[in-house]
Amino acid sequence: MAVESKTQSRSAALETATAAAGGSEPTARRTVGDVSVPNPVMTCRQVNVHYGDKHAIRDVSLDVAHNEVIAMIGPSGCGKSTLLRCLNRLNDTIPTAVVTGTITLDGQDIYERRQDVVQLRARVGMVFQKPNPFPKSVYENVAYGPRIHGLAADRTELDEIVQTSLQRAGLWDEVKDRLDQPGTALSGGQQQRLCIARTIAVGPEVILMDEPCSALDPIATARIEDLIDELRQNYAICIVTHSMQQAARVSQRTAYFHLGDLIEVGSTDMIFTNPKHRLTEGYITGRFG
Amino acid sequence: MNKPDPLRTAQEQGRIRDLVERGLRRRYRAERRFRAYGLAAAVSGLLFVGFLFLSIISTGYTAFVQSYIQIDIRFDAELIDPEGKQVEEILRMGDYSGVFKAALREKFPQVEGRRELRQLYGLISDGSAFDLRDMVLDDPRLIGQTRELWLMASDDIDQLVKGKIDRKLPEDQRVVSDLQLGWLDALTAEDRVERRFNRVFFTAGDSREPEQAGVLGAVVGSFLTLAVTLLLSFPIGVAAAIYLEEFAPANRFTDMIEVNINNLAAVPSIVFGLLGLAVFIKFFGVPRSAPLVGGLVLTLMTLPTIIIASRAAIKAVPPSIREAALGMGASQVQVVAHHVLPLAMPGMLTGAIIGMARALGESAPLLMIGMVAFIADIPGSLTDPATVLPVQVFLWADSPERAFLERTSGAIMVLLVFLLVMNAAAVILRQKFERRW
Numbered sequence: 150m151a152v153e154s155k156t157q158s159r160s161a162a163l164e165t166a167t168a169a170a171g172g173s174e175p176t177a178r179r180t181v182g183d184v185s186v187p188n189p190v191m192t193c194r195q196v197n198v199h200y201g202d203k204h205a206i207r208d209v210s211l212d213v214a215h216n217e218v219i220a221m222i223g224p225s226g227c228g229k230s231t232l233l234r235c236l237n238r239l240n241d242t243i244p245t246a247v248v249t250g251t252i253t254l255d256g257q258d259i260y261e262r263r264q265d266v267v268q269l270r271a272r273v274g275m276v277f278q279k280p281n282p283f284p285k286s287v288y289e290n291v292a293y294g295p296r297i298h299g300l301a302a303d304r305t306e307l308d309e310i311v312q313t314s315l316q317r318a319g320l321w322d323e324v325k326d327r328l329d330q331p332g333t334a335l336s337g338g339q340q341q342r343l344c345i346a347r348t349i350a351v352g353p354e355v356i357l358m359d360e361p362c363s364a365l366d367p368i369a370t371a372r373i374e375d376l377i378d379e380l381r382q383n384y385a386i387c388i389v390t391h392s393m394q395q396a397a398r399v400s401q402r403t404a405y406f407h408l409g410d411l412i413e414v415g416s417t418d419m420i421f422t423n424p425k426h427r428l429t430e431g432y433i434t435g436r437f438g
Numbered sequence: 439m440n441k442p443d444p445l446r447t448a449q450e451q452g453r454i455r456d457l458v459e460r461g462l463r464r465r466y467r468a469e470r471r472f473r474a475y476g477l478a479a480a481v482s483g484l485l486f487v488g489f490l491f492l493s494i495i496s497t498g499y500t501a502f503v504q505s506y507i508q509i510d511i512r513f514d515a516e517l518i519d520p521e522g523k524q525v526e527e528i529l530r531m532g533d534y535s536g537v538f539k540a541a542l543r544e545k546f547p548q549v550e551g552r553r554e555l556r557q558l559y560g561l562i563s564d565g566s567a568f569d570l571r572d573m574v575l576d577d578p579r580l581i582g583q584t585r586e587l588w589l590m591a592s593d594d595i596d597q598l599v600k601g602k603i604d605r606k607l608p609e610d611q612r613v614v615s616d617l618q619l620g621w622l623d624a625l626t627a628e629d630r631v632e633r634r635f636n637r638v639f640f641t642a643g644d645s646r647e648p649e650q651a652g653v654l655g656a657v658v659g660s661f662l663t664l665a666v667t668l669l670l671s672f673p674i675g676v677a678a679a680i681y682l683e684e685f686a687p688a689n690r691f692t693d694m695i696e697v698n699i700n701n702l703a704a705v706p707s708i709v710f711g712l713l714g715l716a717v718f719i720k721f722f723g724v725p726r727s728a729p730l731v732g733g734l735v736l737t738l739m740t741l742p743t744i745i746i747a748s749r750a751a752i753k754a755v756p757p758s759i760r761e762a763a764l765g766m767g768a769s770q771v772q773v774v775a776h777h778v779l780p781l782a783m784p785g786m787l788t789g790a791i792i793g794m795a796r797a798l799g800e801s802a803p804l805l806m807i808g809m810v811a812f813i814a815d816i817p818g819s820l821t822d823p824a825t826v827l828p829v830q831v832f833l834w835a836d837s838p839e840r841a842f843l844e845r846t847s848g849a850i851m852v853l854l855v856f857l858l859v860m861n862a863a864a865v866i867l868r869q870k871f872e873r874r875w
Contacts, residue, residue: 237765239761239764239765242760242761242764244688267767267769270764270765270766270767271767275765277761277762277765279758281756281759281761281762282762283759283777284759284781293763294766297767297768297772297776298767347762348766351767
């Protein structure tokens with residue numbers, strides 16, 4: 150009975166919170182906090198995404214700054230992964246997805262007709278939730294991107310790119326003796342770092358990470374988090390995570406999403422210590438989500 | 439507010455345990471029964487296959503040996519080259535059956551009268567005349583000499599030697615006469631009858647005489663036909679599957695194509711034969727009875743199987759690999775060529791081999807396009823008239839001569855070996871392409 154009443158009170162809290170935050174209004178809520186940053190690498194303005202009838206993201210505006218890690222948090226189905234997949238147009242592969250609004254990379258609209266999606270994805274890399282190395286050797290995994298984009302003039306250059314990428318991903322020392330072994334034979338954490346190495350091998354400007362540690366154990370997670378912190382020197386990183394601790398540890402800014410709305414954006418310290426919005430507060434204090 | 443939980447009382451817990459225990463026995467019984475059914479099904483399947491193999495092999499293994507009769511042959515210049523010119527055209531025209539007939543008369547001088555002589559000549563296969571001719575053409579110096587040679591026995595004598603004809607039957611019910619029995623026994627007593635490996639069966643084309651008939655023509659015909667089928671159906675099928683899975687827009691037109699492909703897989707094969715006759719032979723003028731047209735018809739028949747299997751294989755490629763490649767900036771064609779195709783290849787090969795195995799065993803559609811004709815020559819090209827193994831089996835099974843019975847089973851065995859080799863090749867290929875992810 151006690152358990153039951155607790156569940157009830159949690160969902161009730163969610164309902165009242167939702168109602169208080171504007172409830173049934175069809176238009177999007179105003180985002181709390183400043184979505185823009187000076188000199189952004191990517192900007193989103195009034196982005197809406199529909200999957201068929203489902204309105205997955207409503208009027209989201211958000212900037213990504215150079216050399217920052219921005220964490221996107223929120224309960225499942227809140228649209229954070231959808232927004233992430235808009236940033237490298239991976240949503241294009243879903244036939245029913247319709248994206249409106251403006252997303253720019255270095256001031257250039259990426260949904261413009263002239264924008265080549267192949268080039269975009271070389272500049273905006275992505276690391277997925279489940280480590281998904283190609284069923285090829287470690288070397289081939291990292292060399293794949295440079296190869297298809299023609300980044301290396303010869304074998305020595307390619308070797309160099311592979312080595313640098315693996316070094317940056319903190320994997321070189323572990324795999325330098327077995328570059329010809331299948332990438333799928335590595336451990337889960339190593340596979341994920343291999344995927345990161347593969348992504349940075351094509352020299353992207355932004356790296357998108359969709360819950361990169363959710364399939365990993367705490368030690369592997371800690372390694373990836375350290376790596377993310379190092380990678381910030383060279384790249385802008387957007388990370389979607391379900392772990393608030395992780396968001397607090399790795400990010401400089403945090404964006405909280407709720408049912409397709411961007412509720413609040415701010416410096417990570419502010420969001421976790423002094424959230425302005427009741428929904429944000431409810432989520433990070435664990436009352437729902 | 440806190441009323442006792444009905445699931446918590448000791449009494450209730452005991453009752454639940456009892457219920458579970460009673461149910462357990464029934465559950466285990468059902469499980470054992472189910473396993474027994476499965477085992478029975480597997481065993482009966484195995485028994486049927488075993489029976490099939492046993493009956494085919496027991497009737498067919500004798501087709502691989504052939505009886506030979508040793509006899510002193512005098513290469514009589516009178517019969518072969520009466521004018522002594524030693525020119526090939528004349529040597530070719532020589533009366534070589536006269537040669538072995540004379541040898542038989544010499545062996546059994548007491549035989550007289552046309553009917554008895556005919557029976558005597560019936561000991562040796564007519565085909566021996568060609569063997570003798572080839573020997574003389576190879577070495578004309580044989581003319582005038584006498585050699586002890588092993589000549590092929592005729593089919594009925596061969597069957598008798600193999601014990602397939604019952605000697606105890608009354609003479610009028612038996613294809614071998616009492617006189618022939620006597621001569622054969624006399625030859626056997628002198629160790630002049632021998633069973634040898636039947637080379638002719640593997641090196642000759644079809645013949646009206648069982649002892650001269652071989653499967654090579656049909657094997658080559660099958661090989662050429664299947665080569666055409668594989669070369670056409672695999673690339674077309676895989677390309678169609680890739681287009682439908684990866685590139686085709688989802689609309690009513692593609693739905694219609696999909697439904698049609700699935701229906702095509704269920705069309706009786708003889709209909710494909712009629713289609714081939716109308717389209718390839720009548721309209722396009724492809725020569726009939728040829729492996730080319732046979733391969734085209736079988737391609738039509740195999741395509742749906744390959745397309746369906748290839749689509750399933752493509753669908754089974756994990757989306758994470760596709761996303762990874764797309765995320766790296768690979769174009770759609772690169773995703774397919776670098777990732778989807780290699781991973782789907784084993785499944786596609788399986789589909790291809792199922793289709794090819796069906797095509798190898800198919801005879802009905804080939805009857806429609808003239809591959810059922812009696813063809814004694816071994817096909818040398820895709821447009822030569824040819825037949826295929828299953829049709830050869832059908833033709834021999836239809837022949838009245840007793841010796842064709844074992845040859846039918848022999849041809850089935852060759853067909854099975856053909857199939858086995860093909861499947862083994864597919865398994866090896868599969869393993870080569872198999873990759874983990």
